[in-house]
Amino acid sequence: MKNVIETKNLCKTYEGVIPIHAVNDVDLQIQDDEFTAIVGPSGSGKSTLLNLIGGLDHPTSGEVIVNGHDLSEFSESKLIDYRLYHIGFVFQAYNLIPVLTVRENIEFIMMLQKRKKEDIKNRIHELLEEVDLLDKINKRPSELSGGQQQRVAVARALATKPEFVLADEPTANLDSKSASNLLDTMERLNKEESITFIFSTHDQRVIDRARRVVTLEDGKIISDVQK
Amino acid sequence: MLLKLAWRNIWRNKRRTYITIASVMFAVIFAIVIKGLKEGMYDRMIENTVGNYFGYIQIHKSGYWDDQTLDNSFSIDQQFLDSIQKLTYITNALPRLQNFALVSSDTITKGAVILGLDPEKEEKFSSLGSRIIEGGIIENEELAVLLGYKLAEYLKLKVEDTLIIMGQGYHGNLVAGSYPVKGLLKFPSPELNDNFVILPFTVAQDLMSAGSRATNMILDLEDHNKMEKYTTGLKAYLGSTYEVMDWKEMMPEIDKMIEADRAEGIILMGILYLLVSFGIFGTVLMMLAERMYEFGIMISIGMRKYKLAFIVWIEMVIMTLLGGIAGMLLAYPLLIYFNLRPIYMGDDIAKAIEEYGFEPIMQTSTDPGILFEQGFIIILLATIISIYPIIKIKNLNSVKAMRA
Numbered sequence: 001m002k003n004v005i006e007t008k009n010l011c012k013t014y015e016g017v018i019p020i021h022a023v024n025d026v027d028l029q030i031q032d033d034e035f036t037a038i039v040g041p042s043g044s045g046k047s048t049l050l051n052l053i054g055g056l057d058h059p060t061s062g063e064v065i066v067n068g069h070d071l072s073e074f075s076e077s078k079l080i081d082y083r084l085y086h087i088g089f090v091f092q093a094y095n096l097i098p099v100l101t102v103r104e105n106i107e108f109i110m111m112l113q114k115r116k117k118e119d120i121k122n123r124i125h126e127l128l129e130e131v132d133l134l135d136k137i138n139k140r141p142s143e144l145s146g147g148q149q150q151r152v153a154v155a156r157a158l159a160t161k162p163e164f165v166l167a168d169e170p171t172a173n174l175d176s177k178s179a180s181n182l183l184d185t186m187e188r189l190n191k192e193e194s195i196t197f198i199f200s201t202h203d204q205r206v207i208d209r210a211r212r213v214v215t216l217e218d219g220k221i222i223s224d225v226q227k
Numbered sequence: 228m229l230l231k232l233a234w235r236n237i238w239r240n241k242r243r244t245y246i247t248i249a250s251v252m253f254a255v256i257f258a259i260v261i262k263g264l265k266e267g268m269y270d271r272m273i274e275n276t277v278g279n280y281f282g283y284i285q286i287h288k289s290g291y292w293d294d295q296t297l298d299n300s301f302s303i304d305q306q307f308l309d310s311i312q313k314l315t316y317i318t319n320a321l322p323r324l325q326n327f328a329l330v331s332s333d334t335i336t337k338g339a340v341i342l343g344l345d346p347e348k349e350e351k352f353s354s355l356g357s358r359i360i361e362g363g364i365i366e367n368e369e370l371a372v373l374l375g376y377k378l379a380e381y382l383k384l385k386v387e388d389t390l391i392i393m394g395q396g397y398h399g400n401l402v403a404g405s406y407p408v409k410g411l412l413k414f415p416s417p418e419l420n421d422n423f424v425i426l427p428f429t430v431a432q433d434l435m436s437a438g439s440r441a442t443n444m445i446l447d448l449e450d451h452n453k454m455e456k457y458t459t460g461l462k463a464y465l466g467s468t469y470e471v472m473d474w475k476e477m478m479p480e481i482d483k484m485i486e487a488d489r490a491e492g493i494i495l496m497g498i499l500y501l502l503v504s505f506g507i508f509g510t511v512l513m514m515l516a517e518r519m520y521e522f523g524i525m526i527s528i529g530m531r532k533y534k535l536a537f538i539v540w541i542e543m544v545i546m547t548l549l550g551g552i553a554g555m556l557l558a559y560p561l562l563i564y565f566n567l568r569p570i571y572m573g574d575d576i577a578k579a580i581e582e583y584g585f586e587p588i589m590q591t592s593t594d595p596g597i598l599f600e601q602g603f604i605i606i607l608l609a610t611i612i613s614i615y616p617i618i619k620i621k622n623l624n625s626v627k628a629m630r631a
């Protein structure tokens with residue numbers, strides 16, 4: 001199987017009175033169709049690692065190679081395009097643009113990609129069906145529950161047919177029922193659309209659902225378990 | 228989509244938006260009314276001195292303006308009249324003969340300006356007849372004079388009394404004549420009321436033994452806004468024997484005063500808009516703080532920063548323009564109203580103002596240019612205010628924005 005993502009000696013240090021090695025010499029390979037959890041205590045570097053992989057942040061040293069491209073060679077504007085066309089993002093909360101409806105939120109990113117009108121319409125229906133929110137299509141985010149919002153965020157992340165989805169603590173603000181609901185959705189999409197999911201969490205019930213668990217501590221990988 | 232987003236963002240915080248719109252609106256109303264009053268004042272000032280008396284352009288013999296004597300007059304023969312008539316942008320050409328002389332009643336003598344003019348043509352140009360407050364108008368070749376009413380008061384003369392004129396005519400001849408006073412005039416400009424004696428052009432020529440000569444030729448124009456262009460054209464057309472001057476050249480002090488007053492107005496307006504801008508800037512800062520996280524998300528998922536900046540700019544433009552348009556819609560009727568019904572100032576103020584040679588009337592200009600100017604200023608203002616958020620967005624680091 002080919003590596004979708006590969007990091008080599010990846011480091012991110014925050015300078016300060018005491019420098020913080022948020023990510024410290026991480027070598028990680030992620031392959032097609034993985035459903036992987038990055039776990040670890042608060043401050044262990046999960047978000048930082050995901051941001052580096054997503055091209056949102058620049059490493060202090062080391063490389064992030066995605067589909068054979070070294071991200072450090074990309075210009076800022078190429079990175080933006082890269083994120084737009086190849087990565088889906090789900091953040092902890094408030095993912096959606098509050099003034100746009102569910103439909104428009106998904107439409108928005110597809111319009112940034114300059115997709116055809118017809119395409120956009122069909123894909124929105126398909127996605128909302130998959131996350132089971134077709135009935136909320138014209139609602140604003142504020143009219144949805146936290147779990148529903150996160151499912152829309154997943155739908156939006158997939159709208160662009162990305163190579164992989166990065167989700168930083170997608171269940172952190174959800175009750176356990178909504179969390180497991182979201183995980184169901186992600187799992188199904190992982191199988192049906194064969195999309196790689198990488199998500200960070202410190203919620204044990206979410207960890208149990210992952211097929212691979214990478215554990216960080218003080219910016220280092222301390223264990224990597226395939227189930 | 229970007230426009231939709233901008234429009235919805237504007238209405239996110241309705242109260243804040245209404246306050247912004249209202250502050251722009253009041254500033255615009257204020258600015259437009261002030262500007263309208265000022266421009267209206269300038270218009271009247273120009274109209275009163277220029278339109279009613281000086282004319283937009285005058286032709287003299289070269290050198291007349293600096294040395295205003297009869298010796299610097301020029302002959303208006305048929306050939307000269309024909310050459311002027313050919314120019315279609317001149318709607319009216321009025322010959323005048325002007326000189327200084329002593330005027331007296333039985334007991335009092337005073338220096339005055341003797342002005343010979345063509346009553347019929349002047350009537351068309353400046354409706355001279357409407358200035359008469361007592362008695363009647365003079366006719367061509369009639370042996371009678373009109374007096375500024377203040378001069379008449381000074382000389383203690385009434386209609387039908389006799390006025391004696393004595394002075395130097397063409398080539399220094401001593402001349403004298405006596406004429407009945409046919410009417411008294413009241414001009415908006417006090418100078419004319421104090422000093423002027425008007426008589427028919429031919430009568431003045433005879434009195435001054437000036438033959439067929441005139442000192443000034445007043446030109447009325449088809450389009451007053453093209454005055455400067457016409458002046459340049461005429462100068463070349465008539466050559467160096469004649470002196471062609473427009474009112475700005477003849478009365479640079481009025482032009483300068485208007486320009487200075489305009490500059491003062493610009494500063495005033497600048498301060499007004501600066502205050503409004505600070506208010507708007509405050510709301511922009513709040514808006515930015517509230518939306519940083521959201522901007523971070525948008526950039527993270529692949530939105531280009533310039534598009535985000537464009538949205539913010541459009542929001543500012545729409546918001547200020549809404550205020551601006553509301554202001555214009557409310558202010559323009561005011562301009563029209565005060566144009567149709569000028570404000571006449573109270574007696575005391577009126578006197579003080581008249582002392583300075585102005586009319587005690589405030590009438591607004593209805594020039595739509597005033598509105599467009601405000602519209603332009605507002606868009607500029609919105610753009611300047613947008614600079615800060617745009618820089619913020621340009622330097623935005625989405626990771627940091629989302630951590631906060």
Ligand SMILES: Nc1ncnc2c1ncn2[C@@H]1O[C@H](COP(=O)(O)OP(=O)(O)OP(=O)(O)O)[C@@H](O)[C@H]1O
Binds near residue numbers: 014041043
């Ligand atoms: N911009 C920054 N400046 C300074 N230090 C930072 C910055 N961002 C992160 N850190 C530090 O880097 C370390 C890793 O942070 P990170 O957010 O990646 O941890 P995390 O595993 O995601 O934690 P959590 O579970 O609380 O989200 C922490 O010690 C944090 O304080």
Ligand SMILES: [Mg+2]
Binds near residue numbers: 046047048168169
């Ligand atoms: Mg984190």
